[in-house]
Amino acid sequence: xxxxxxxxxxxxxxxxxxxxxxxxxxxxxxxxxxxxxxxxxxxxxxxxxxxxxxxxxxxxxxxxxxxxxxxxxxxxxxxxxxxxxxxxxxxxxxxxxxxxxxxxxxxxxxxxxxxxxxxxxxxxxxxxxxxxxxxxxxxxxxxxxxxxxxxxxxxxxxxxxxxxxxxxxxxxxxxxxxxxxxxxxxxxxxxxxxxxxxxxxxxxxxxxxx
Amino acid sequence: xxxxxxxxxxxxxxxxxxxxxxxxxxxxxxxxxxxxxxxxxxxxxxxxxxxxxxxxxxxxxxxxxxxxxxxxxxxxxxxxxxxxxxxxxxxxxxxxxxxxxxxxxxxxxxxxxxxxxxxxxxxxxxxxxxxxxxxxxxxxxxxxxxxxxxxxxxxx
Numbered sequence: 001x002x003x004x005x006x007x008x009x010x011x012x013x014x015x016x017x018x019x020x021x022x023x024x025x026x027x028x029x030x031x032x033x034x035x036x037x038x039x040x041x042x043x044x045x046x047x048x049x050x051x052x053x054x055x056x057x058x059x060x061x062x063x064x065x066x067x068x069x070x071x072x073x074x075x076x077x078x079x080x081x082x083x084x085x086x087x088x089x090x091x092x093x094x095x096x097x098x099x100x101x102x103x104x105x106x107x108x109x110x111x112x113x114x115x116x117x118x119x120x121x122x123x124x125x126x127x128x129x130x131x132x133x134x135x136x137x138x139x140x141x142x143x144x145x146x147x148x149x150x151x152x153x154x155x156x157x158x159x160x161x162x163x164x165x166x167x168x169x170x171x172x173x174x175x176x177x178x179x180x181x182x183x184x185x186x187x188x189x190x191x192x193x194x195x196x197x198x199x200x201x202x203x204x205x206x207x208x209x210x
Numbered sequence: 211x212x213x214x215x216x217x218x219x220x221x222x223x224x225x226x227x228x229x230x231x232x233x234x235x236x237x238x239x240x241x242x243x244x245x246x247x248x249x250x251x252x253x254x255x256x257x258x259x260x261x262x263x264x265x266x267x268x269x270x271x272x273x274x275x276x277x278x279x280x281x282x283x284x285x286x287x288x289x290x291x292x293x294x295x296x297x298x299x300x301x302x303x304x305x306x307x308x309x310x311x312x313x314x315x316x317x318x319x320x321x322x323x324x325x326x327x328x329x330x331x332x333x334x335x336x337x338x339x340x341x342x343x344x345x346x347x348x349x350x351x352x353x354x355x356x357x358x359x360x361x362x363x364x365x366x
Contacts, residue, residue, distance in 0.1 A: 019260050019297045026245045026253060104296045126300040128241050 041079030239302025
């Protein structure tokens with residue numbers, strides 16, 4: 001009789017701070033993910049098997065290890081989280097891997113730029129367990145794609161964006177009715193993110209619910 | 211009913227609650243405790259220890275950067291404050307974090323005197339918190355040694 005074991009999601013976490021790596025690792029483990037931590041963007045690319053583009057022998061190898069999500073700090077020396085995001089999204093082998101950016105600073109322009117470049121979520125530090133549970137739907141997509149299935153309708157219902165793009169004049173009062181699971185940090189980010197009418201249609205019709 | 215354990219548990223609970231009430235800790239410390247379980251019983255202590263090590267190191271480097279009035283490396287200081295603010299925020303070290311906010315403001319306007327005051331305050335606050343948390347962890351150990359479990363404490 002064969003044993004069917006459900007493989008855990010494998011997350012690659014990137015942060016130059018040892019402290020933050022320890023935190024994100026525990027958060028992810030607590031959410032039943034397998035975690036690999038690295039301390040730089042270039043190490044992350046190495047781990048994925050993607051060499052730097054200025055390497056004359058650059059070859060996009062097969063992904064050596066299956067990664068279901070990359071979560072990276074924004075502010076890192078050398079390659080920033082944004083740079084890493086770009087490199088991943090520009091690579092044909094890895095662009096389907098969802099990328100999440102973390103930052104201790106709430107800079108609306110930064111958040112917009114990352115989302116526009118293809119980041120799935122932008123988490124404000126300190127990251128909480130509730131944030132990490134939001135990653136599951138994104139990771140599910142990669143598994144489903146691999147199995148050749150279309151995402152189910154259920155997925156759309158559970159997919160709750162961290163950042164809701166609001167018009168600038170949105171009344172503050174209406175936000176009080178929104179999900180209390182959103183931290184005040186993210187709510188602040190919501191208020192300040194400028195609506196640019198970007199083409200991420202899947203978020204337009206989804207509102208965060210209580 | 212083991213009254214020694216019950217007494218210790220009560221002591222632990224009251225002490226932890228007082229740390230929140232006095233503003234030493236905030237909700238993020240609660241989040242931190244959620245991450246600890248039977249498999250990782252030392253997680254909070256390890257993270258907190260890492261944090262205090264960071265505090266010590268960063269305070270030293272910032273102190274050196276601020277030493278000579280005619281040659282202050284505010285970029286260095288800013289980098290140190292940024293790191294300290296981040297980690298204190300992640301740990302739930304509320305008072306330390308709040309000093310970092312003022313510290314950053316002094317740094318932004320290149321106020322050396324202000325920075326020195328904040329540096330002193332940060333040093334005081336982290337050491338104070340270190341003592342308090344050490345007492346808390348000692349209580350935890352005593353509960354475990356008496357055969358009890360660490361109570362779940364809900365901070366409203």
